[in-house]
Amino acid sequence: MNPPISSQAKLPGRPFVAYSNGQLMVEQVVLRDLAAQHGTPLFVYSKAAILAALTAYQRGLAGRKSLICYAMKANSSLAILKLLADAGCGFDIVSSGELERALTVGAEPAKIVFSGVGKTRHEMRQALEAGVGCFNIESLAELEVLDAVARECGKVAPVSIRVNPNVDAKTHPYISTGLKGNKFGIAHEDALAAYQRAATLPGLHVVGIDCHIGSQITEEAPYLEAMDRVLDLVTSIEAAGIAIHHIDFGGGLGIDYNGETPPAADALWARLLERLDARGFGDRKLMIEPGRSLVGNAGVCITEVQYLKPGEQKNFCIVDAAMNDLPRPALYEAFHQIVALQPRDDAPVTYDVVGPVCESGDWLGRDRNLAVQPGDLLAVLSTGAYSMSMSSNYNTRPRPAEVLVDGANSRLIRARESVQDLWRLELP
Incomplete structure (x- = not known):
């Protein structure tokens, strides 16, 4: 349940979203x-x-090749892409559409890595022509296809193999990516053979190794375990005569949705770098691919209360946002705090906050304590x-507008x- 929130309260984990004089800002x-x-x-x-x-990430990686x-x-x-490109970020993409978006905002192609299990030949050609910095390869079949496409284009594709280390990220099954049962990456025990095959293919140039174990991770232990397994592999791969440059x-670092306490990015990287140094890999170029932890708590969705519908078993607060706008609750049963833009002094009532889409799965929050009336505005x-x-x-629902705030x-x-x-x- 949402606890009652004072009209002057700060919202934990969201220092740039707060109440002032009874108004959410x-x-x-x-x-x-x-x-x-x-x-x-x-x-x-x-x-x-x-x-x-x-x-926080930049601070954690200060002084390192990264x-x-x-x-x-x-x-x-x-x-948002332009903001991050201007701040020095590269981009992790998973489609040619994302490649086009990155290039549109002026991203440097050499700072783009192309991930994903299902890259098409057309997408490979586009990325090769653009000059992306690395392809993260996720299967032996993809190695062979990329080699053929690169040779057809007269190019040599820089590649990194995504290793599946079989590490439990302790997150929702739909966003866990590093276990044997997941579709991502090449199994840890098969990785050396995959690198040896890649090194024989004339259209490919091995430049790195990649590992990603999931999303919304709130503990450091899975990262440390995955790092150890990856470094073990780097040792084996280089012993076979194949250099790993990055x-x-x-x-996958999580954010505070409902009281979670993931490590701060700089604190996490202090621990990871300590382990990296201890194992003799501190001079390597590091690459990381944060997503949610950069933008998740920066956003709110404003929605208007349409109707209040009391019921025998449930009370419903029907709003104008829906599962087509915010799919995470319907998809993952994900929790988002829901608060009033102008809190009332009325006694709160427990509601399920639901949208107008014709699906029982169209809900944004269950069992939320809210003091609201039709016409009130809520922030998810x-x-x-x-x-x-x-x-x-x-339901032929147009997608919402988006606004970026910068100070006043x-x-x-x-x-x-x-x-x-x-x-x-x-x-x-």
Whole structure:
């Protein structure tokens, strides 16, 4: 349940989202004013929150040869990509569409890594022509196809093999990626043979090793275990005469959705670097691929209460945001804090907060204590990651607008879709 929140309270884990004089604000901007200007549902992001999260990683890696590649599947809005590119980030992409987005905002191709289990030949050609810095290879079959495509293009593809270390990230099964039963990567015990095969293929050049064990990880132990297993492999691979120039430890660091206490990025990297140094790999170039931890707590979704529907077993607070706007609760049974933009002094009632989509799975929060009336505005917190980027047009619902806040200023970074936008490419 949501605990009652004072109109002057700070929101834990979200220093750039707070109440002031009874109004919820992002940085110095009143969210109610943005809702009046742009309508609801509405996504709002804090520039300062994104840069503060990035700075923690940069601080943790200071003095090391490193590259932070933002995992843009978390939120691929162009303005956010431009903000991170300007701050020195590279990008972790998983499709040619994401490649185009990264290049559109001026990303350096050499600072792009192409991940994903299902790269098509067309996508490989596009990435080779663009000059991406590395392909993270996820299967033996992909090795062979990329070699053939690279030779057809007269190119040599820089490659890193994504190793599946069989480490339990202790997260939701849908976002765990480092266990034997997951579709990602090449099994730890098969990795050396895969590297030996890659080294024989003329269209490929081995440059690194990659490991990513999951998302929303809140403990350091899985990272340390995965690091040890990867470093064991690097030792074996180099003993076989294949040089590893960079080590990519992926991303996956969690955020505070509901009282979770993941390690701070700089503290986590202090521990990982300590282990790296102790094992004699401190001089290697490091690559990491954070996503959620850079943008997740920077975002809120504003939604308007439409109806209150009391029931014998449940009370429903029906809002204008839905599972097509915020898929995480329906997809993962994920928890997001939900708070009023202007808290009332009325006694709270326990509601399920639900949307208008015709699915029983269309809910944003269950059993939430809220003092609300129709017309009130609510903020769904921690929606900067895997919300707009996973949204859809189910029920022919146009996707929301997006706004980026910078101090006392705000600007529209994506216009709200119209219904006509949705069928622009259709033929009756």
